[in-house]
Amino acid sequence: MTTVRAILHRYPAVSPAIVLVVSVIVFGLINGRFLAPTNLSLITQQVAVIGALGIAETLVILTAGIDLSVGSAMVLSSIVIGNAATGMGMPGPVALLVGLAVGLATGVLNGLLVTRLNLPPFIVTLGTLSIFTALTLLVSSGATVQGDAMPSILTWTGLTVSVLGVDITYGVLITLLLYVVVSFALARTAWGRHVYAAGDDKEAARLTGIRVSGVLLSVYLVAGAIVGITAWIQIGRDFGASPNAATDANLSVITAVVIGGTSLFGGRGNVWGTLLGALIVGVFRNGLALAGLDVLYQTLAVGILVIVAVSIDQWIRKVRK
Amino acid sequence: MNTTIATATRTPVLAARRLVKTYGHVIGLDGVDLELYAGEVLAIIGDNGAGKTTLIKCLTGAEIPDEGELELDGKPVRFRRPQDAREAGIETVYQSLAVSPALDVAANMFLGREVRRSGALGSVLRMVDTKQMRARARAELTELGITTLQDVTVPIENLSGGQRQAVAVARAAAFGSKVVVLDEPTAALGVRESNQVLDLIKRLRDRGVPVILISHNMPHVFEVADRIHVQRLGKRAATITPQSHSMTDAVAIMTGAMKG
Ligand SMILES: Nc1ncnc2c1ncn2[C@@H]1O[C@H](COP(=O)(O)OP(=O)(O)OP(=O)(O)O)[C@@H](O)[C@H]1O
Ligand SMILES: [Mg+2]
Numbered sequence: 001m002t003t004v005r006a007i008l009h010r011y012p013a014v015s016p017a018i019v020l021v022v023s024v025i026v027f028g029l030i031n032g033r034f035l036a037p038t039n040l041s042l043i044t045q046q047v048a049v050i051g052a053l054g055i056a057e058t059l060v061i062l063t064a065g066i067d068l069s070v071g072s073a074m075v076l077s078s079i080v081i082g083n084a085a086t087g088m089g090m091p092g093p094v095a096l097l098v099g100l101a102v103g104l105a106t107g108v109l110n111g112l113l114v115t116r117l118n119l120p121p122f123i124v125t126l127g128t129l130s131i132f133t134a135l136t137l138l139v140s141s142g143a144t145v146q147g148d149a150m151p152s153i154l155t156w157t158g159l160t161v162s163v164l165g166v167d168i169t170y171g172v173l174i175t176l177l178l179y180v181v182v183s184f185a186l187a188r189t190a191w192g193r194h195v196y197a198a199g200d201d202k203e204a205a206r207l208t209g210i211r212v213s214g215v216l217l218s219v220y221l222v223a224g225a226i227v228g229i230t231a232w233i234q235i236g237r238d239f240g241a242s243p244n245a246a247t248d249a250n251l252s253v254i255t256a257v258v259i260g261g262t263s264l265f266g267g268r269g270n271v272w273g274t275l276l277g278a279l280i281v282g283v284f285r286n287g288l289a290l291a292g293l294d295v296l297y298q299t300l301a302v303g304i305l306v307i308v309a310v311s312i313d314q315w316i317r318k319v320r321k
Numbered sequence: 322m323n324t325t326i327a328t329a330t331r332t333p334v335l336a337a338r339r340l341v342k343t344y345g346h347v348i349g350l351d352g353v354d355l356e357l358y359a360g361e362v363l364a365i366i367g368d369n370g371a372g373k374t375t376l377i378k379c380l381t382g383a384e385i386p387d388e389g390e391l392e393l394d395g396k397p398v399r400f401r402r403p404q405d406a407r408e409a410g411i412e413t414v415y416q417s418l419a420v421s422p423a424l425d426v427a428a429n430m431f432l433g434r435e436v437r438r439s440g441a442l443g444s445v446l447r448m449v450d451t452k453q454m455r456a457r458a459r460a461e462l463t464e465l466g467i468t469t470l471q472d473v474t475v476p477i478e479n480l481s482g483g484q485r486q487a488v489a490v491a492r493a494a495a496f497g498s499k500v501v502v503l504d505e506p507t508a509a510l511g512v513r514e515s516n517q518v519l520d521l522i523k524r525l526r527d528r529g530v531p532v533i534l535i536s537h538n539m540p541h542v543f544e545v546a547d548r549i550h551v552q553r554l555g556k557r558a559a560t561i562t563p564q565s566h567s568m569t570d571a572v573a574i575m576t577g578a579m580k581g
Contacts (some may be wrong), residue, residue: 010476185447188446188449188451189447189448189449190435190437190447193428193435194432194433196421196423196424197421197424197432200422200423200424201420201421203419204417204419204420204421205421205432206383206403207383207413207415207417207419208419208421208429208432208433209402209404209407209432209433209434210404210433211402211404267421267422267423
């Protein structure tokens with residue numbers, strides 16, 4: 001048992017990987033349509049947005065913080081893109097850049113409040129969650145911008161290419177690209193090591209000469225950039241920008257990170273675990289729906305998954321204390 | 322106050338003048354002077370709460386003193402952050418060790434000064450050279466004779482308290498080019514490992530790197546120190562030498578039973 005625990009401690013992505021493989025097999029056996037290319041394509045699309053936001057959330061959680069606002073920041077960015085392109089008549093690429101800038105700004109705001117005012121990230125992002133939601137309603141006046149009213153570049157992320165017989169959207173590919181880039185930065189650059197060190201033990205990191213507040217600010221900045229990019233993926237996925245989109249995204253993202261084995265105490269975990277976590281939630285929701293179960297059972301299953309994942313994290317962390 | 326005559330006319334490598342540090346109503350340092358000369362081991366002794374840790378934190382940028390000045394080679398310096406002191410060549414093993422539990426031994430030794438890969442991988446992609454850092458970490462530990470710790474890829478949290486201390490000491494010894502400061506570096510070590518650290522301190526001194534050593538262990542202090550700074554109630558009570566005073570005298574000055 002202790003060796004199992006030691007392995008899980010060193011490779012926190014192992015347990016979600018096992019859960020994912022087992023659940024895919026089980027759902028495949030329950031319903032033959034689960035493994036059909038069209039259904040697999042659907043799952044990847046359902047997971048793309050939460051998966052991309054999960055990267056931003058993982059970065060923040062690795063620093064022992066939490067971001068309750070990523071979902072609403074993403075919706076705000078998508079609404080800005082939609083309205084800039086239609087109501088204000090900006091060209092597609094410009095509207096996109098404005099949206100990216102808004103995403104970045106949400107990250108900068110969170111980061112400055114956390115590092116300059118020394119407020120707990122939970123409180124900061126609880127506040128900005130409301131602010132971003134209010135701004136979304138202000139900008140959109142509650143109205144959805146339809147995809148066919150937008151320049152085609154904005155909905156490009158919803159187009160598909162066929163990969164091994166499964167239709168994959170460009171949005172999904174962008175999400176995967178983000179995973180590759182961020183996991184590289186975390187594992188192979190000094191910045192990545194400083195992110196882990198800052199989340200692990202802030203005072204130790206400071207004493208070893210790391211500028212902890214600079215690292216934290218950079219993390220929120222990167223998270224903001226990812227939020228902006230995800231807004232583009234979201235517009236393609238929904239073929240439009242709606243103020244009521246992705247209402248449960250804020251919490252689903254944290255769910256994916258936690259199931260993926262990243263510790264809420266900081267300093268432990270990685271983005272691949274989060275991708276697995278997002279896939280597990282997507283597979284459970286999709287598989288249970290195909291099995292004919294009501295949405296309430298999907299929600300129930302996700303709730304149980306979270307509690308099991310956090311219990312496993314606690315157990316793993318007892319390796320040496 | 323006893324000061325060794327031979328050192329009185331030389332310029333100290335590191336000097337502190339009238340350092341004051343308060344934490345709210347608690348006075349950590351109450352106008353402390355300190356001189357560290359080239360080629361010496363300066364021990365700092367004192368009771369718990371005498372201000373030893375606070376003093377070396379003010380010397381190494383971990384705390385900013387409320388008042389007082391620092392001089393490095395006779396020139397005024399100000400350390401606002403720990404990395405300012407590090408860049409000046411001052412390496413410190415803090416009492417808390419300041420290691421990151423989830424990172425491995427090599428990553429900890431190079432934390433904050435990672436070595437990048439050569440070529441575009443390093444300059445464009447900013448990739449760190451894990452292989453080289455591991456090799457250098459291994460070499461450094463071997464040189465220190467720390468044989469219980471050959472796998473530099475284990476996370477620090479899997480090490481014993483003594484092994485963690487060894488990593489922190491090895492890091493300081495490897496990078497300290499000007500001054501090495503050790504805050505109770507043998508507190509968690511066994512007899513053999515303590516002796517290795519004492520040997521290391523002597524070797525650093527012989528290499529020309531002066532050392533500040535905080536310790537509660539009087540035999541250790543009297544074995545390696547050239548001079549002993551006695552800290553008491555936030556002040557320097559005396560500076561003595563192992564030749565001028567006995568261990569009993571040193572303890573008496575520490576506790577206030579004897580005037581320095
Ligand atoms: N961060 C802090 N906040 C408040 N008070 C502090 C802080 N750090 C030190 N002090 C106080 O300053 C005084 C000196 O503490 P310091 O840690 O320097 O003692 P020390 O000589 O290193 O003791 P020890 O031998 O126990 O390590 C103590 O009264 C301590 O309570
Ligand atoms: Mg102390």
